[in-house]
Amino acid sequence: MLKPLGDRIVIEQIEQEEKTKSGIVLPDSAQEKPQEGKVVAVGNGRAADNGERIAPEVSEGNMVIFSKFAGTEVTYEGNDYLILRESDVLAVIG
Amino acid sequence: MLKPLGDRIVIEQIEQEEKTKSGIVLPDSAQEKPQEGKVVAVGNGRAADNGERIAPEVSEGNMVIFSKFAGTEVTYEGNDYLILRESDVLAVIG
Amino acid sequence: MLKPLGDRIVIEQIEQEEKTKSGIVLPDSAQEKPQEGKVVAVGNGRAADNGERIAPEVSEGNMVIFSKFAGTEVTYEGNDYLILRESDVLAVIG
Amino acid sequence: MLKPLGDRIVIEQIEQEEKTKSGIVLPDSAQEKPQEGKVVAVGNGRAADNGERIAPEVSEGNMVIFSKFAGTEVTYEGNDYLILRESDVLAVIG
Amino acid sequence: MLKPLGDRIVIEQIEQEEKTKSGIVLPDSAQEKPQEGKVVAVGNGRAADNGERIAPEVSEGNMVIFSKFAGTEVTYEGNDYLILRESDVLAVIG
Amino acid sequence: MLKPLGDRIVIEQIEQEEKTKSGIVLPDSAQEKPQEGKVVAVGNGRAADNGERIAPEVSEGNMVIFSKFAGTEVTYEGNDYLILRESDVLAVIG
Amino acid sequence: MLKPLGDRIVIEQIEQEEKTKSGIVLPDSAQEKPQEGKVVAVGNGRAADNGERIAPEVSEGNMVIFSKFAGTEVTYEGNDYLILRESDVLAVIG
Known part of the structure; x- marks a missing residue:
């Protein structure tokens, strides 16, 4: 298991089959990286200036x-x- | 639904038909991006240094x-x- | 109405007829932008680090x-x- | 009257007749700007992080x-x- | 013993024998530096703005x-x- | 008298006759500026984020x-x- | 005596006779500066945002x-x- 530190989170990226309008599947290097993913681990949050952790907003x-x-x-x-x-x-989707 | 994080908000942009003075409708690439929009989702606000969220001013x-x-x-x-x-x-209009 | 956010304010600029010493009125592009204006709207103020708003000094x-x-x-x-x-x-004039 | 904002102050500059060692009075553009002046107005002071104003040291x-x-x-x-x-x-002189 | 200061930690790097897909062991200069290691010493943590130490998350x-x-x-x-x-x-592994 | 503001101090520089190893006294422009001096005036100290002044360490x-x-x-x-x-x-000497 | 200010410390550098693998002693200019030293004086520590001094970790x-x-x-x-x-x-050694 990966346990991220502070305000870090671990994301599993959602790969999507990418097609151009003409239907040709693009090889990896020609695609933009995905911007969407699933959170699989969440850190304890960033330490505020008073030393307490700020609870993360994602789960x-x-x-x-x-x-x-x-x-x-x-x-x-x-x-x-x-x-x-x-x-x-x-943003969180859902 | 899109739920923005922290001090982020989600805006639906208001598209306006743009004409030059001579009345020609400009294609997209020749227009400036709109500066006006409607707020469709609001985050919980930025975490202040004491860890509390600062309430957003927009709704x-x-x-x-x-x-x-x-x-x-x-x-x-x-x-x-x-x-x-x-x-x-x-600014908020209204 | 325009309601500015945070520590922002809305200013109505005071246009002044500008003349050179010889009395020639300069067209817009040759003038410096005005530095003087009237406050027509004031935001709630900047959020301090403890989350409270700092009252604006202008009205x-x-x-x-x-x-x-x-x-x-x-x-x-x-x-x-x-x-x-x-x-x-x-500075405020008055 | 000019009422400066925050930690700003208004200074009336002290012009001094400038002479080179040979006694020639220099025209304005060849002089350094003055570094000395008289305070004629003082703002309310900078807002500290807790929202209170820090009293200015000059009067x-x-x-x-x-x-x-x-x-x-x-x-x-x-x-x-x-x-x-x-x-x-x-520094304040006096 | 090395006792790191503040929010510093001492890491013992895990060296891994690196092979290319064809099975050739790469000499050091052609490998990327390792990104994985074992924590062998931990500092007292960063001093928060109120002067207290923020407890480190790693051990x-x-x-x-x-x-x-x-x-x-x-x-x-x-x-x-x-x-x-x-x-x-x-992230911590485990 | 010069009364410095905030965390500023006024220093009287200690000029030292500078000689090269061969005993030649260097003219001013070939010397490094002095790094040593005597404190002749001390400000009230920097205003901390809570608005209070932090007492200077030098006298x-x-x-x-x-x-x-x-x-x-x-x-x-x-x-x-x-x-x-x-x-x-x-550092303070003495 | 040198009394450093704030979060400063005074270090006496440990000079080491440097030899290349062939046993040749390198003149000063070809060596890296030492990274090791002995603490001979410690300041009062950095002033935190609330004005108090953060106790140094070294002695x-x-x-x-x-x-x-x-x-x-x-x-x-x-x-x-x-x-x-x-x-x-x-890090502190020992």
């Missing part, structure tokens, strides 16, 4: 939209994840 | 003027929205 | 001097306004 | 030394003033 | 993933360590 | 070492002084 | 590892010291 299982290119990709037990800060999450 | 349904080029465009269920920070909103 | 109707080029010009119901932050106001 | 009538090139020159009722932040004042 | 013995190129390499009693800030740790 | 009469090139040189009643921030003082 | 006599190139070299009574901020100290 495990949430589907989220996040800034393109945000975060760091990691591979853990053969799966790819994205670790990013909650502040890079724009 | 769902407000018509607002916001900084050009602010925020991130997202497409959700076929509709286009703009997710921006409340601090990019200049 | 509606104040004549103010403000930094050149500060703020954003908006047109509302056919009138031109300038939305700027209270910190761009140098 | 009306103080003679002060301030950083060259600091502040903004304004003309009011035919007189020239300099509006600057109290933090640009180095 | 001695934790396996962690950290940002590439973060921190400073030191050699102590013949062993190589990495001293980095807890904020450079992305 | 009038202290001999101090300060960062080269820090501060602003002023001439007052024919004497040269340096006004700098207490944070530019590295 | 006189501590052997420390610090960032290369950090701090300012001073000569006092014929000895060379390094004055640096406690935040430039990576």
